[in-house]
Amino acid sequence: MGRILAIDYGMKRTGLAVTDELQIIASGLTTVYTNELLSFLNDYVNHENVELFLVGEPKQMNNTASESEALIGPFLKQLVQEFPNIPVERVDERFTSKMAFQTMIDSGLKKRKRKNKALIDEISATIILQSYLYSKKM
Template sequence: MPRILAIDYGAKRTGLAVTDPLGMIATPLEVIPSHTLENFLKDYFEKEDVYRVVIGMPKNTDGSPTNATPLVQAFINRFKKVFPSRELILHDERFTSKMAMDAMITGGMKKKDRRNKGNVDKVSATIILQSYLESIL
């Protein structure tokens, strides 16, 4: 069964998460430099059956765009050109970094590992994906 992939896009790093083959459980996949994301996705789509991509859309608490919104929108535009047949879903990513940090603390992750921003990005992507999965149930 095809998977769903989530992207937490950032200026430097991008966190990725993916569902299990049944599309029920979100798990962290990878953190990669953002400039390599397009090539990573090409390779990943060749290896794995992904039918939907969910990207976290940054918004302020009032729903207005953030400073990061234009960066994410530029990536979305490139994604649509490079992968026109892939279904792309925009999903609210408000507070995911805070929730990721809280989850890492609750899970007992050491402070040294929590300082690694890549870990936050990966967990944030997982939270975006899990939130999306819950929204479609």
């Protein structure tokens, strides 16, 4: 089995999370600047066995695509072109940023650390991945 790598794609930064090789535990990996994302993924895939890319799908409350979906489309094309042997799945990412922020509060992080948007992006990717793993067990 290979790892599942979750991507919380953003205009400036992208949060990444990954499973262990048995696909049991989701862990935050890092946050990278979006313009460096494909380079980072290339390096990562060369060192780790990645079985699946999981990309967050931003939706409105009425289940229609969010405006940020227009940014994700070109990235998805590049991702599939760059890694043709690794499948890509999409996962609804509604509320993950709010859940990430609440997770930071619940874990006792100080206000200064909660302002770290890169950490929010990484936690959001972890929540996306964890929800995917949970849905697969059902």
